Amino acid sequence: MKVRAVEFIALSVPLGTGKAYGMSKSLAAGRQSTLVRLTLEDGTAGYGEAWGMPAVNKAYLPFLSGYLEGCDVFDIEHAFGRILARHYHFGLQNGMMHAISGIDVAAKDAQGKLLGLSVARLLGGQRLRHVPIYASGGYMTQTPAADYRPQIERMAEAGHKAVKIKIGLSPASDEERMGIAREVLGDDVEILADINTNYTYDIALEAMERLKPFRPGWIEEPLCPQDLDGYGRLRARASLPIAAGEALYTVHDFKRLVECGGADILQPDLSLCGGFWQGRKIAELAHASHLRLSPHVWGGAVGLAAALHYIASLPVFPHADNIPKPVLLEYDLGDNPLRTELLKSPIIVEGGCIAVPEGPGLGIEIDEEAVARYAVD
Known part of the structure; x- marks a missing residue:
């Protein structure tokens, strides 16, 4: 056809x-x-x-x-x-x-x-019907001192078991923001932290040392994507997992990140890395390198649906019946009508998971x- x-x-x-x-x-x-x-x-x-x-x-x-x-x-x-x-x-x-x-x-x-057939089945078989999420929030705003704690409190009220917050203003600010998040969310919530490439190697290392007592699940994009040498040196010294990849294009970029030993979790974004075409190759690279993978999502409803099918198709090797840390879908909590209004049946979170849309293809219907x-x- x-x-x-x-x-x-x-x-x-x-x-x-x-x-x-x-x-x-x-x-x-x-x-x-x-x-x-x-x-x-x-x-x-x-x-x-x-x-x-x-x-x-x-x-x-x-x-x-x-x-x-x-x-x-x-x-x-x-x-x-x-x-x-x-x-x-x-x-x-x-x-x-x-x-x-x-x-x-x-x-x-x-x-x-x-x-x-569902896209998940086309990609290699649909292993999951429901995909666990982490709630991405704790954003920087125009009035961060007033806005940050209420964002975290809303996460706690919603009962999210895994969340991501924005850090990266300075190591001292990172420690303060992470401390508030841990205080409000409690000890059982996994807290991920995103620097968005704002640091050099020395600043990133200081920040990670300050954050270690709060047990973050990973530190995301501590360095700019071009600093592969820095990623390799940082991961060799840091005691916290490093996640990166949302600004990388095709499996070739990810191969260089893997070869320098720069990351524990690879984060392809299907809307820029090359779609499922390259996303599948990146997943195979992660598989062959014994690294975790968690796709980046910060767009609209179609990109969210694509990531759901992508995760649903991924193998869990080297795990089998017991999966210590399942692949998580990033679910953006920011105000975004392109995520909430673009589909006739919106994608919603229930019980910490999102159901993979049923039906052929992505299983979604666009609201024209x-x-x-x-x-x-």
């Missing part, structure tokens, strides 16, 4: 005055994403999501469509490989890979609909009224 057309729909939601939130490096005043619709000759439509600035993604569409329109949807990964091989001067860490990522997710959704509400030129 051949691809008839690929469309990119730019989506944007401003958060409003005083509602910006984010990380150590910056705050976000809105949420945006690119919804990908891939239509086959018989009218079957698959949906994906691409990271980054929608205008940049849309600029790549005419170029990519020349390769993809008329391509059999089951052969689309070969088309991607041809694009990267022929246009190697473009590089990989750019909007073209964002666009390819969203197109690949849409193609897998369409394949599943044609075959009557919501798309029209948030679409921008």
Whole structure:
């Protein structure tokens, strides 16, 4: 079945005055994403999501469509490989890979609909029906002193068993924020901490030493993604697990991180790393390297659904019946209508888990009224 057309729909939601939130490096005043619709000759439509600035993604569409329109949807990964091989001067860490990522997710959704299979089964078999989550919150805001503790208290009230907080302003601030989180959440909640690449090696090492008494489950992105030597040195000295990978593209980037011994947990984002096409290779790299994996998700509902199917398809080796630390899905607690309103049946958390959407493909149905509400030129 051949691809008839690929469309990119730019989506944007401003958060409003005083509602910006984010990380150590910056705050976000809105949420945006690119919804990908891939239509086959018989009218079957698959949906994906691409990271980054929608205008940049849309600029790549005419170029990519020349390769993809008329391509059999089951052969689309070969088309991607041809694009990267022929246009190697473009590089990989750019909007073209964002666009390819969203197109690949849409193609897998369409394949599943044609075959009557879930994407998880297409990727290697659906092991899970429910995926455990960690709640991603504790954001930086415009008034952090007033806003931080209430965010953590809401996490405690919701009963989340694993959470992630934002740190990275300074080692002293990290210690204070982690101390508040541990005080409010108690000893039994796993607390993950995200620096968002704001430190150099020496500062990261100091911060990790300060945080050790609070037993964080991992320290995420302590260094910038280009500092592979720093990641290797830091992991050799640190006594806390290191997670990284949300800003890495294709299995080649992840291979370099693994080879330098820089991480304990790999974090591919399917909306930028190369979709399921590269995500599957990254999972195999983690498997062969005996490393944990936890995909990064900070987008809309389609990206969240894709991550659910991805996790549901992953093997648990070297574990068997007893899994000490299951793969967790990142569930963003920030205000985001592109996550909560884009589907006719929203993806919701129940009992610390999310049910993998049932049905062929991604198992989701796009709410076209919501798309029209948030679409921008």
